[in-house]
Amino acid sequence: MRDVYIIGVGSTKYGELWDMSLRELASEAGLKALMDAGIKAEEIDALYGANTSAGQFIDQEHIAALISDYSGISELGIPAVRIEAGAASGGAALNQAYLAVKSGQYDTVVVGGVEKMTDVPSEVANEIIGGSLDAEWETFFGVTEASVAAMIAKRHEYDERVKREHYAVFPVISHKHASMNPSSHFKNVIKLEDVINASPVAEPLTVYDTAPLSDGASAIVITADKKKIKESENPIRIKASTMANDFLSLHDRKKIDSFKAVNKSVKEALKQSGLNLGNIDGYEIHDSYSIGSLIQMEEIFGKEAIKMVENNEYYFNSSHPLNVSGGLKAHGNPLGAVGLYQAIEATIQLRGKAGERQIKGSKNMLIHNMGGLGTTSVTTILGVE
Amino acid sequence: MSEVPRFWRESKHRYRLVGTRCENCGNLYFPPRDICPTCRRESINKMKEEELSGEGEVYSYTVVHDGLEQFKMQVPYIIAIIKTKEGPLITGQIVDCNPDDVKIGSQVKSTLRKVRTEGKSGIIQYGYKFILK
Ligand SMILES: [Zn+2]
Numbered sequence: 416m417r418d419v420y421i422i423g424v425g426s427t428k429y430g431e432l433w434d435m436s437l438r439e440l441a442s443e444a445g446l447k448a449l450m451d452a453g454i455k456a457e458e459i460d461a462l463y464g465a466n467t468s469a470g471q472f473i474d475q476e477h478i479a480a481l482i483s484d485y486s487g488i489s490e491l492g493i494p495a496v497r498i499e500a501g502a503a504s505g506g507a508a509l510n511q512a513y514l515a516v517k518s519g520q521y522d523t524v525v526v527g528g529v530e531k532m533t534d535v536p537s538e539v540a541n542e543i544i545g546g547s548l549d550a551e552w553e554t555f556f557g558v559t560e561a562s563v564a565a566m567i568a569k570r571h572e573y574d575e576r577v578k579r580e581h582y583a584v585f586p587v588i589s590h591k592h593a594s595m596n597p598s599s600h601f602k603n604v605i606k607l608e609d610v611i612n613a614s615p616v617a618e619p620l621t622v623y624d625t626a627p628l629s630d631g632a633s634a635i636v637i638t639a640d641k642k643k644i645k646e647s648e649n650p651i652r653i654k655a656s657t658m659a660n661d662f663l664s665l666h667d668r669k670k671i672d673s674f675k676a677v678n679k680s681v682k683e684a685l686k687q688s689g690l691n692l693g694n695i696d697g698y699e700i701h702d703s704y705s706i707g708s709l710i711q712m713e714e715i716f717g718k719e720a721i722k723m724v725e726n727n728e729y730y731f732n733s734s735h736p737l738n739v740s741g742g743l744k745a746h747g748n749p750l751g752a753v754g755l756y757q758a759i760e761a762t763i764q765l766r767g768k769a770g771e772r773q774i775k776g777s778k779n780m781l782i783h784n785m786g787g788l789g790t791t792s793v794t795t796i797l798g799v800e
Numbered sequence: 801m802s803e804v805p806r807f808w809r810e811s812k813h814r815y816r817l818v819g820t821r822c823e824n825c826g827n828l829y830f831p832p833r834d835i836c837p838t839c840r841r842e843s844i845n846k847m848k849e850e851e852l853s854g855e856g857e858v859y860s861y862t863v864v865h866d867g868l869e870q871f872k873m874q875v876p877y878i879i880a881i882i883k884t885k886e887g888p889l890i891t892g893q894i895v896d897c898n899p900d901d902v903k904i905g906s907q908v909k910s911t912l913r914k915v916r917t918e919g920k921s922g923i924i925q926y927g928y929k930f931i932l933k
Contacts, residue, residue: 538869543867551810552831556915556927557864557871562879565862570881573860573904617879618899620864662837666881671860786837788882 419504419516420650421535423452423636423645429747430600432630437473437531439470440487444632444752445527452636454458454643458487459636460521462495463690465508465528470635471543473531476786484529484608499701501547501786504528505633505754506658506793512637513656524638529632529757530749543749547787549664555692559626562705563788565617571672571706572619579619581724583610585708585737586623586744588729595772600629600747624705629747633755635762649766654779655687655796663790674707674771674789677714681783684794688779689737694714695796696777697764698735699757701785728731736774738763754784754793761797808903814927817910819888828852832886847890854910854928856884870916884909893929904921907933 427440427446435443441464449456464479475481479495502505507530512524532540541561545554548563571577587607593599605623613621619783626713637653646652657678665671685691692715702708723729729737740746740760761780763769779798785791807853812818819830823846824839831850836843864871871877878894880902894902895913908930915927 538872541866542868542870549831553891554868555925556879557868557874557877558879558931559864559866559868559892560863561866562862565864565878566881568859569862569904570860614865615863615876616866618865620862621864649880664891666836666891671881672887 416517417519417639418532418639419513419653420644420647421635421641421645421653421758421762422638422650423448423454424762426452426598426633426635426756426759427622427631428598429629429749429756431533433533434536435630437469437529437691437777438477438481438631440531441482441529442632444529445525446635448525448634448636453646454523454636456491458523459493459525460787461515461524462520463508463512463524463526464495464497465504465526465751465755466497467499467502467504467530468546469531469541471546474532478529480662480698482485484681501792502701502750502793503754503784503786503791505756506795507754509635509755509758509795510658510793512651516637516639518754522583523636525634525636526755527632527634527697528752528754530751531543531630532628532632532749537628547790553664558787560619560639561618561620561704564706565620566665567672567710568619568706569599571710574672575597577653577709577721579611581721582705582709583607584622584724585705586610589738589742589744591644592731592772593745593783595770596746598747599741600627601741601745603783611713620706620715626703626743629749631747631749631752633752633759635755635758651762651765651797651799653683653795654798655794657683657687659683659792659795661789663787665788672688672710674714674792675708676789676792677711677783677785680792680794681781684781684796688796688798689718690779690796695779695781696736697761697774697780698737699740699760699782700738700744701753701783702744703748703785704788707788709787710789711785731772731774739769739772739774757782757784758795758797765797765799813875815912817928818849818851819852820847822847828886828888830884830890844887852884852886852888856882856908858894858904858906858908859883859889860904861894861902867911880930895929895930896931901932909933
């Protein structure tokens with residue numbers, strides 16, 4: 416089957432962007448991606464829009480049609496569809512677009528993700544984010560997404576003798592990396608004590624264990640068109656794109672402090688790419704909650720993941736650079752867009768254009784985007800030839 | 801959107817902790833399901849309702865400080881996953897206690913309480929919560 420490449424990427428800044436609407440964010444990212452790819456709208460076969468909850472955040476559904484319209488491409492009649500898979504919407508949309516191009520149905524597709532989260536007060540945003548849980552049997556009783564993460568943390572500490580520091584360190588790493596990324600929501604460096612002593616959200620988790628509410632959009636152009644790939648300055652190949660799912664709620668899983676779906680999608684992605692973990696030069700994972708980062712790394716590396724924390728291996732100049740973008744935690748967390756930003760960061764790294772946060776000699780990057788806590792798992796492996 | 805039908809539909813399961821048992825493999829599920837995730841098609845028409853005792857122990861828990869809008873007045877409140885005597889895990893609140901008294905392994909039993917007031921209709925919704933034994 417034919418190979419699929421990323422030939423263009425574009426992103427808005429992430430943060431509290433009060434002066435920008437959802438449609439402005441999406442069209443800015445899309446236009447940047449097209450310009451980066453050096454192609455015109457006429458050359459696009461389809462648009463895949465990723466968005467988690469615009470219906471609740473800004474009372475707007477039919478997002479892909481809106482993005483297409485306000486990107487000025489409606490006259491072309493290009494098919495546009497929205498993909499929703501909780502906070503894995505971006506990764507899932509990239510997966511769907513990849514499958515469409517890989518199959519030969521389309522040659523060139525734009526995938527754009529967007530979320531506008533700061534138009535509502537934070538309690539309302541909490542309620543909306545809780546929409547990725549079970550409305551009847553979790554949120555009905557007052558369960559927030561952070562409380563689910565907290566219960567994973569409590570049980571993990573109890574069963575596996577994991578210490579608070581073993582997961583509180585992930586936000587510290589993300590903030591350190593975000594300070595080197597110009598498009599980050601946060602640029603401040605934080606310490607382990609800051610995470611542990613910040614105001615509690617759901618014990619033991621504090622506000623620093625959780626990713627912020629951000630506005631932002633990211634877009635990617637993918638193609639299998641030989642001419643476009645040849646003309647591209649640095650095409651980045653999608654070496655694997657896989658998805659897996661688990662029970663929606665923790666209470667239905669056999670082990671609440673593990674992410675079975677992550678293990679499955681990562682294993683399948685490695686198999687699909689013909690690579691092993693030794694070939695991966697950097698990781699972008701879904702660090703919406705610190706404990707979620709640890710569990711994801713455990714699903715990828717097993718018990719080694721904890722030793723890697725203790726040996727400081729996750730920093731950008733160490734052996735397993737993690738979330739060098741700054742992650743969702745510090746680069747920003749506009750739900751539907753983050754899966755695409757992860758792929759953009761990996762593309763920038765593989766192009767060798769990441770400036771002071773460049774992972775030296777990086778050839779392959781593994782990215783993991785997640786909906787809920789381990790419910791929907793999307794793994795993508797990007798690489799240079 | 802009217803919340804009345806949705807509320808009414810689940811009321812029996814929420815008032816009396818009614819789950820379903822798969823007569824094919826014998827597994828008990830709560831919340832109730834129409835299809836057993838172990839037996840899948842083999843379980844069709846073999847899922848029978850069964851009431852749980854409401855007794856169990858704390859499997860995991862947290863104290864929520866940044867709560868949902870509807871629960872703002874209750875902050876901080878305890879959310880827990882209870883491992884029931886019969887097996888299924890159930891998510892719910894633990895009430896009438898000091899958060900410091902809750903531990904993994906603490907014995908609990910269920911009780912029927914007001915849970916929330918729903919939307920514009922103002923309907924008071926009841927359901928299970930847990931108390932320490
Ligand atoms: Zn069964």
